[in-house]
Amino acid sequence: MKTLAVINQKGGVGKTTTVINLSAQLASEGKRVLVIDLDPQANLTVVMTGGQYEFDTSITDVFESAKKHPIVNAIIPAVSNGEPIANLCICPTDIRLSRVIEQSLTKVHRERILLKQLESIASDFDVVVLDCPPNLSLTSVNAMMAADLFLIPVDGGSFSLNGLADLLDALEEVKETDDVNYAVFRNEYAKANKLINNFLDEQLNGLGDKVLKSTIRRSEAIGQASVSGETLLNYQPKSSTISDYRQLSKEVYALLNV
Numbered sequence: 001m002k003t004l005a006v007i008n009q010k011g012g013v014g015k016t017t018t019v020i021n022l023s024a025q026l027a028s029e030g031k032r033v034l035v036i037d038l039d040p041q042a043n044l045t046v047v048m049t050g051g052q053y054e055f056d057t058s059i060t061d062v063f064e065s066a067k068k069h070p071i072v073n074a075i076i077p078a079v080s081n082g083e084p085i086a087n088l089c090i091c092p093t094d095i096r097l098s099r100v101i102e103q104s105l106t107k108v109h110r111e112r113i114l115l116k117q118l119e120s121i122a123s124d125f126d127v128v129v130l131d132c133p134p135n136l137s138l139t140s141v142n143a144m145m146a147a148d149l150f151l152i153p154v155d156g157g158s159f160s161l162n163g164l165a166d167l168l169d170a171l172e173e174v175k176e177t178d179d180v181n182y183a184v185f186r187n188e189y190a191k192a193n194k195l196i197n198n199f200l201d202e203q204l205n206g207l208g209d210k211v212l213k214s215t216i217r218r219s220e221a222i223g224q225a226s227v228s229g230e231t232l233l234n235y236q237p238k239s240s241t242i243s244d245y246r247q248l249s250k251e252v253y254a255l256l257n258v
């Protein structure tokens with residue numbers, strides 16, 4: 001089992017959208033995938049559980065007491081348009097997550113709660129995909145501890161090289177290495193937007209092969225699918241953007257080295 005964290009402390013760059021559609025792609029290829037919602041805003045949970053927001057056990061309960069609520073109790077089938085998606089499960093979150101995490105400040109090994117829990121289900125899944133919150137909180141540190149690879153979406157509108165440098169610093173610190181396994185890709189790519197594209201190419205140039213060849217185009221269908229509680233694969237299987245996710249999943253899977 002390998003763990004992928006989709007991470008960027010900026011909101012609105014496409015983390016959740018990437019988790020939904022990349023995991024759907026991987027599951028459609030037969031990989032056993034678990035997605036975990038680590039953002040108390042619960043966007044991933046809403047889309048992939050058919051609009052539920054209360055659960056017998058959520059990832060919040062796991063963080064509150066992993067002894068009472070082992071992660072296996074929080075795993076449910078992910079759905080698209082009300083139908084379970086083959087090979088795809090989700091650990092939902094709820095709005096209590098940030099408060100519960102704050103209260104765990106007194107726990108020893110509080111940064112390793114998620115890592116420890118994932119070890120207990122290592123034989124059940126091929127890939128775990130973490131949807132991170134838009135900050136570098138203790139929740140994000142748990143994700144950093146647990147992940148083998150970090151996938152960082154950037155978009156043209158709000159891109160900041162400083163923000164990216166801060167994130168990479170945090171990853172290096174938590175992983176205690178300056179050779180972090182990460183990959184950056186462009187989300188909401190629009191070919192016609194030459195000014196932004198040139199700017200981003202220049203900014204990202206220094207990262208060399210850490211920048212993936214794959215990009216995800218800007219596509220109205222992506223947002224429409226999420227609003228309808230569906231994966232793009234389900235909502236519009238013939239969409240040309242599907243091929244973007246197929247390409248991305250290939251590159252990412254190769255980097256996960258599974």
Ligand SMILES: Nc1ncnc2c1ncn2[C@@H]1O[C@H](COP(=O)(O)OP(=O)(O)O)[C@@H](O)[C@H]1O
Nearest residue numbers: 011012013014015016017188217218219222223
């Ligand atoms: N490639 C894309 N094309 C069009 N809209 C997108 C694309 N990626 C994300 N969006 C939209 O942008 C908004 C923010 O995306 P989201 O995945 O929620 O970001 P984050 O999780 O980083 O906050 C959502 O409304 C989503 O539907």
Ligand SMILES: [Mg+2]
Nearest residue numbers: 015016039043
């Ligand atoms: Mg999100």
